[in-house]
Amino acid sequence: MSKPILIGITGGTGSGKSTVSRQILKHLPEQSIAIIPQDAYYKNQDHLPLEERIKVNYDHPFSFETDLLTRHLKALQNGESIEMPQYDFERHTRKKETLTIESRNIIILEGILLFDDPDLRELMDIKIFVDTDADVRIIRRIMRDIKERGRSLDSVINQYMTTVRPAHLQFVEPNKKYADIIIPEGGKNQVAIDIIVTKIKAILED
Ligand SMILES: Nc1ncnc2c1ncn2[C@@H]1O[C@H](COP(=O)(O)OP(=O)(O)O)[C@@H](O)[C@H]1O
Numbered sequence: 001m002s003k004p005i006l007i008g009i010t011g012g013t014g015s016g017k018s019t020v021s022r023q024i025l026k027h028l029p030e031q032s033i034a035i036i037p038q039d040a041y042y043k044n045q046d047h048l049p050l051e052e053r054i055k056v057n058y059d060h061p062f063s064f065e066t067d068l069l070t071r072h073l074k075a076l077q078n079g080e081s082i083e084m085p086q087y088d089f090e091r092h093t094r095k096k097e098t099l100t101i102e103s104r105n106i107i108i109l110e111g112i113l114l115f116d117d118p119d120l121r122e123l124m125d126i127k128i129f130v131d132t133d134a135d136v137r138i139i140r141r142i143m144r145d146i147k148e149r150g151r152s153l154d155s156v157i158n159q160y161m162t163t164v165r166p167a168h169l170q171f172v173e174p175n176k177k178y179a180d181i182i183i184p185e186g187g188k189n190q191v192a193i194d195i196i197v198t199k200i201k202a203i204l205e206d
């Protein structure tokens with residue numbers, strides 16, 4: 001296997017990063033792609049009571065274990081497998097189990113804060129920013145967090161105003177300039193998905 005290609009897909013919460021990643025996966029042979037969610041690298045917080053975990057700013061770079069993520073990406077790029085952590089959004093901490101991820105030709109890393117850390121940025125061969133308006137993102141987030149992450153409407157709105165929005169303006173939006181490709185609206189932008197899939201197929205056939 002030639003050196004794996006690392007593709008970073010970033011953008012604000014609810015922009016459609018996971019949807020874009022899944023769409024790309026759908027069009028390619030499954031055994032050629034591994035998807036790594038940055039969310040899996042939120043710090044373990046078992047030592048804190050739930051009331052304290054709820055107060056953490058999950059949109060600030062310090063809430064991720066970026067050293068571990070960087071080490072794991074380098075291992076995958078060297079053809080080695082990793083034990084990826086898994087995150088529990090309802091309990092705001094890691095699950096006990098890890099997931100074994102084998103190295104593949106294409107590694108897709110997706111998450112909100114991929115372009116802020118220079119070392120992480122340096123590892124990516126292709127950098128993609130999913131650009132969706134804030135009003136659409138907050139509506140998607142309200143629906144998803146209530147349905148899938150055990151939240152109330154009040155808690156989603158409060159978190160959005162106190163930490164999510166300020167951190168987005170400080171750490172996500174300004175780093176759009178590092179993107180090679182900007183996808184407006186995300187997962188339903190079929191033209192953008194087709195172009196990216198074509199590029200990946202060309203890399204795989206090389
Ligand atoms: N283009 C779209 N149109 C409608 N809903 C979408 C679209 N893209 C994503 N969604 C929905 O919005 C929510 C957030 O999308 P997701 O891909 O998980 O975003 P992210 O990974 O950036 O947080 C999900 O419930 C998803 O199904």
Ligand SMILES: O=c1ccn([C@@H]2O[C@H](COP(=O)(O)O)[C@@H](O)[C@H]2O)c(=O)[nH]1
Binds near residue numbers: 013042059093
């Ligand atoms: O314990 C946690 C960890 C993270 N979050 C929020 O998740 C989003 C990132 O996930 P997306 O899928 O990109 O939306 C981030 O904005 C954090 O605020 C959380 O609420 N609790």
